[in-house]
Amino acid sequence: MFESKAGVVLIAGLFMFALAFVVMGLLPWLIYIDQPEQSMADLVADGVTPEFFDLAERFPEQFKQSFPDGPTREAFASALKRGRDIFIAEGCWHCHSEQVRPVSNEDLRFGPVSHAREYHNVLQRPVLFGTRRVGPDLFREAARHSNDWHVAHFYQPTLVAPTSVMPSYQWFYDEHDYPNRDGMSIITYVQWLGSWLPEYPYFQGEGPMGPTDRQKNAVALVHGEREGS
Amino acid sequence: MALASASPATGASVETPAHRDLVNEKLVLWHFLFSLTYLIIAMLAGLLFSLQLLQKYPFAGMEFWSPGRWRMIHTNGVAYGFIANAFLGALHWAVPRLTLRKVASNALSWFILVAWQVVVLGTVVGLLMGKAQAVEWGETPIFIDPLAIAGLILVAINFLVPILKSEGPMYVSLWYFISAFVWTILVYAMGNYLPQFFVGGAASGALIGLFIHDLVGLFVTPIGWGLMYYFVPIILKKPIWSHGLSLVGFWGLAFFYPLNGIHHFLYSPIPMFLQYGAIISTIAVELVVTTVIINFFATIRHRGDALRTSLPIRWFYIGMVFYFTTCLQCAMQVTLTFQKIIHFTDWVVGHAHLVMFGVFGFWIMGFMTHLFPRLLGATGWYRPSWNSWHFWLMGLGMIVMFFDLVFAGLVQGFMWRDLASWESTTLASGPFWLVRTLAGLGMVTGMMFFLANIAMTAVHKQTIAPTDEPAVGAPSLATA
Numbered sequence: 001m002f003e004s005k006a007g008v009v010l011i012a013g014l015f016m017f018a019l020a021f022v023v024m025g026l027l028p029w030l031i032y033i034d035q036p037e038q039s040m041a042d043l044v045a046d047g048v049t050p051e052f053f054d055l056a057e058r059f060p061e062q063f064k065q066s067f068p069d070g071p072t073r074e075a076f077a078s079a080l081k082r083g084r085d086i087f088i089a090e091g092c093w094h095c096h097s098e099q100v101r102p103v104s105n106e107d108l109r110f111g112p113v114s115h116a117r118e119y120h121n122v123l124q125r126p127v128l129f130g131t132r133r134v135g136p137d138l139f140r141e142a143a144r145h146s147n148d149w150h151v152a153h154f155y156q157p158t159l160v161a162p163t164s165v166m167p168s169y170q171w172f173y174d175e176h177d178y179p180n181r182d183g184m185s186i187i188t189y190v191q192w193l194g195s196w197l198p199e200y201p202y203f204q205g206e207g208p209m210g211p212t213d214r215q216k217n218a219v220a221l222v223h224g225e226r227e228g229s
Numbered sequence: 230m231a232l233a234s235a236s237p238a239t240g241a242s243v244e245t246p247a248h249r250d251l252v253n254e255k256l257v258l259w260h261f262l263f264s265l266t267y268l269i270i271a272m273l274a275g276l277l278f279s280l281q282l283l284q285k286y287p288f289a290g291m292e293f294w295s296p297g298r299w300r301m302i303h304t305n306g307v308a309y310g311f312i313a314n315a316f317l318g319a320l321h322w323a324v325p326r327l328t329l330r331k332v333a334s335n336a337l338s339w340f341i342l343v344a345w346q347v348v349v350l351g352t353v354v355g356l357l358m359g360k361a362q363a364v365e366w367g368e369t370p371i372f373i374d375p376l377a378i379a380g381l382i383l384v385a386i387n388f389l390v391p392i393l394k395s396e397g398p399m400y401v402s403l404w405y406f407i408s409a410f411v412w413t414i415l416v417y418a419m420g421n422y423l424p425q426f427f428v429g430g431a432a433s434g435a436l437i438g439l440f441i442h443d444l445v446g447l448f449v450t451p452i453g454w455g456l457m458y459y460f461v462p463i464i465l466k467k468p469i470w471s472h473g474l475s476l477v478g479f480w481g482l483a484f485f486y487p488l489n490g491i492h493h494f495l496y497s498p499i500p501m502f503l504q505y506g507a508i509i510s511t512i513a514v515e516l517v518v519t520t521v522i523i524n525f526f527a528t529i530r531h532r533g534d535a536l537r538t539s540l541p542i543r544w545f546y547i548g549m550v551f552y553f554t555t556c557l558q559c560a561m562q563v564t565l566t567f568q569k570i571i572h573f574t575d576w577v578v579g580h581a582h583l584v585m586f587g588v589f590g591f592w593i594m595g596f597m598t599h600l601f602p603r604l605l606g607a608t609g610w611y612r613p614s615w616n617s618w619h620f621w622l623m624g625l626g627m628i629v630m631f632f633d634l635v636f637a638g639l640v641q642g643f644m645w646r647d648l649a650s651w652e653s654t655t656l657a658s659g660p661f662w663l664v665r666t667l668a669g670l671g672m673v674t675g676m677m678f679f680l681a682n683i684a685m686t687a688v689h690k691q692t693i694a695p696t697d698e699p700a701v702g703a704p705s706l707a708t709a
Contacts (some may be wrong), residue, residue, distance in 0.1 A: 005393055008404050012483035013411030017447070020439070020487030021419065023506065028435040028491075028499055029428050037429055089359035091297025101496040103569040104646040116498035119430040126363045126424035127434040129494055133573040134282070136651050158284070163652045165282045165662075167297065170290035 038121035040081065044073040051191035052076050054147050055184050062174065066181035076188070083189025084123045086182055090169065097130030098139040098193065111140030111194065111202040118196065135166055140194040143201030150187045151179055251325035256338050258604040260318030261597055263346055265683075267310025268590075269676055270353075274303040276669045282662040293357055301356045301368045307585060308366055308444065309377075310349045315593040316452045317345065317384065320406065322600065323459045324388050327400055333390035341383050348377045364437050366444050367420045374421040381417060385410035401475040405455030408483060412447035416440060431498045438507075439490030445584065446486035446514075453589045454478070454521055457545065460596055461528060464541055470527035474520050481517030485510050495568045508563050515560040518552065525549050540616050544595030547624055551587035551631075555580060558635075570646060575661065576638025579631050587627045594623070594679070601683055607690035615682040622675030630668035637661030 048071050056063045056071040067075035087093060100106050102113045118139075119127050130137075145153070149160055154172050157164035172183030179187065194200060280286050281296040288294030321338065325331055332338055348369075355361070355370030362368055369377060389410055392403050420440025424433035462469050469475060488510035491503050526549065529535065535542040558580055561567055571577065598616060602609050610616055637658055644654040686693065 003398070005399065005407065008399075008407045009411055012404075012408040012480070014415075016483040017412055017415050017443075017487060019484075020443075020490070023488060024439045024490035024503070025419070025423070025432075025436045028503060029432040031500055032430060032432050035430070086359075088363040089298070089361050090295055091300050091361065093363060094297060094300055094365075097573060099494075099497055101572070103496055104642070105648055106645075109645070109648060114498055116431040119434070119498065122429065125426075125429035125433060126437055127430060128363060129434050129437075129497055131365060131493065131573070132578065133645075156290075161652065163655045165284055165655060167281055167286065167295060168290045169295070171292040 032116065032120065035117060035120050040077045040122055043080065043121055043123065044077045048073060048076040049142070049188070049192055049195050051143065051147055052079065052188050055179075055187065058147060059178050059184070062178045062180065063184065066184055079185045079188040080123060080192055082182065082185035083187070083192075086172075086186045087128070087189060093128045093130050094132060095134035095166075096136070096138045097133050098137065099129045100137055100139055106137070110137045112197060112199060114139060135164075138190060138193050140197070140202050142191050142193055142195035142197075147187060147191070150190065151183070154179075154183060154186065246329055248326070251329065251331055252322055253332075253335055253338060254322075254604050256335075256342060257318045257321050257600065259342055260314045260321065261601065261604065263342075263349075264311050264314035264318065264593075265597075265676075265680060267306045267314065267349060269673075269680065271303050271306030271311060272669070272673050272676060274299045274306060276666065276673060278303060279662065279666040279669055283659070283666060298356050298359065298361070301361055302353055304366060305352050305356065305368055306349070307590075308449075309352060309369070312449055312585075312589060312593065313345065314349075315597070316449075316456070317341070319456050319593075319596050319600075320388060320452070323402065323456060324391060324406065327403055327459065328391040328395035330391035330394055333387045337383060337387050341380060341387065344376070344380050344383070348373055348380055351376070362421065362425060364420055364424055364440060366441050367417075367437075369421065371421070371425070374417075377421075378414060378418055381410075381414045385414060400458075401469075401472060401479060402455035402459045404476070404479050405451040405458070408479075409448060409451035409455070412443065412451070416443040416447050420444070434494050434497060435491050435499050435503070438493035439487070441493055442490045443487055446482070446489065449585070449589050450486065451482065453592055454482075456596060457521070457525070457592060460541070460599065461525060461545060464539060464599060465528065465532055465535055467528065467532070470524050470530075474524050478517055478520035478524070481513075481520065485513045485517055489514060492563050495563075495565060495572065508565070511563040512560050515556045518556045522549055522553050522556075540613075540620060541595040541599040543620060544591050544598060547620075548588050548591035548595065551583055551591065551627070554631075555583045555588060558583075570642035571638050572642075574638035574641040574645075575634040575658070576642065579634025579638065582634070583627070583631045587631065591623070591627075594619070597679075602686060602690075602693075605683070605687045605690055607686050607693050609693050611682055611685035611689050611693060615678045619675045619679040619682070622671050622678065626668045626671035626675065629671070630665055633661050633664045633668060637665075 052075075053071050056067075063071075067079065069075055098114075100110045100112065100114045107113050152159045153161065153164075153166075154169045155177065156168045156170075157166040169183075169186075172179055172186060174180045194202060277286075278296050278300045286296060321332065351373045352369045355373060356368060360370035360372070362371055388406065392399075392407055395403075419436065420443070424436045424440070428436065458469060458475060489507050491499055491507040492511050495504050495508070497504075525545070529542070529546070536546055562571055562576065562580065640657055640661070641654055644657060649657075
């Protein structure tokens, strides 16, 4: 059997592959199968991030063109989705992880360690753990910098971070150098990462912030005890 | 009849068919030419991206020159353009000669040649248009995936028909090829469909890890090993040291290699007991790889002169040294102790370059150096010295790049752990990134020597005198 061609096809080719698939793929799949995956509606159920409102106030005309209905939940959801797609298309995920490990002082640098539950939503299909950090981790990026900072940074990173090796993304801007729909979407997405945390915003300016109502809602969201649902 | 000694598949009573009736050399040549075209594009894309890390990107702010997109062309171009084409070409040479049967259909071979270039070009265009899929090494846009899977199935049919028809015990290369054809289809379908369309979250991370690893372990590795087990004895004109060991390697690879997937995401939210399993299995793989390394060095023992006289053997040899290095490195870096520091750093980038290019890329250079003059209808190379330049520039470039990136990774990892500001870690990486660009420039220059030599050999094939190199393709079936 082992010496025959059928043996090579069946045992090595199919059985060994299936065994590894069960152990390395199916098992983690089954372990998490009971955890519901959050839909876009779930993700925006608690409302819109302050940063999305801020974009609407700061760039009213451009915002109107990109999101005619104003900063609604639907517009927020479409911005998040578009931002995630840009994050993938431009290869941002090759240089920025979305995963804080429990080692190497990463919790001190970036914020709370990632939990499996944070990845069970439609924007993590496929999951964006990342494998390389040319730039810092972004999973706790929400509100760490202002929208102004991001607008300058995506246009030309060295304007605000002189040592940065990040590319400039000038096609995220219209002819007057205001962020277009893509620009606002990627900023909204990056400013959303970690906004679901009880500690949000983990950093602002110099130090951690105290909890707000929105953060208390986020606690409930993350721990699956959302009120009124 | 020297082939019979290297190929137990030969039925004793069968009259050996002529080489020209078995191998479609034009097809091999076309696959090799496409392979090298994509390689040079991929290398230039890598060089271009490395300029971004030096803040010297020449096309800053232009959408279709977005460095992130060109980085994906670099990796996908190497995997699906360079390595896949080179393997298809070499398989079209090795499989018919090992089985003494033609591939299933010559027309199908030509169709696959064209279809596969459509797959690769479609991938390049798709990536430039911003249609990437967030699966590392599988960024191929989702509209390319069905075509690629159909192509892989056709490849499997084309080669499995002669293999299954062949009689007698199989030579180990065919074991590797058979399983690789089955595995590659399954791996590609799994990695490109399951994580996005069927499962999300941490579990999709496990599947992506499995895909990244299986693409190297179940596509590149078995075909690479199979081709080495074919070409090394042919060029050295002596059988491999141990057939038994080669089969231990086969079953070891089949069992342990795919069990490694999750080791790409250690300390992630994937359950820890599965991470432990992947680590142990990874260390076992290093023992499996050692079978190939031992078999190679035991085969070449007492034939060290071949390193001087045969450039292909020299490519294989340095590739094997790199293989030992990279696997030893892997057995260490997979431990949680190392992972704390080196994960997310350039250490891993150095490792990936060494295994994909330093090992399998260099072996492919060996196959090509061996076969190209024959495929072009020449008796030797136009300038054998240019091949030496090719070898030394690529070899030194690879060594410099590897050590440079490994040390860069250590510096980055320890600075991160010690909570140095992000700006200072970027500044500290700068000199390493400069050296990496220079090493890459050396390798691109080396490739230019090779490409120029191929072109000149094709142009001047009538006037090239036979060289000291062993007759290409010997022991030849052409006269049989």
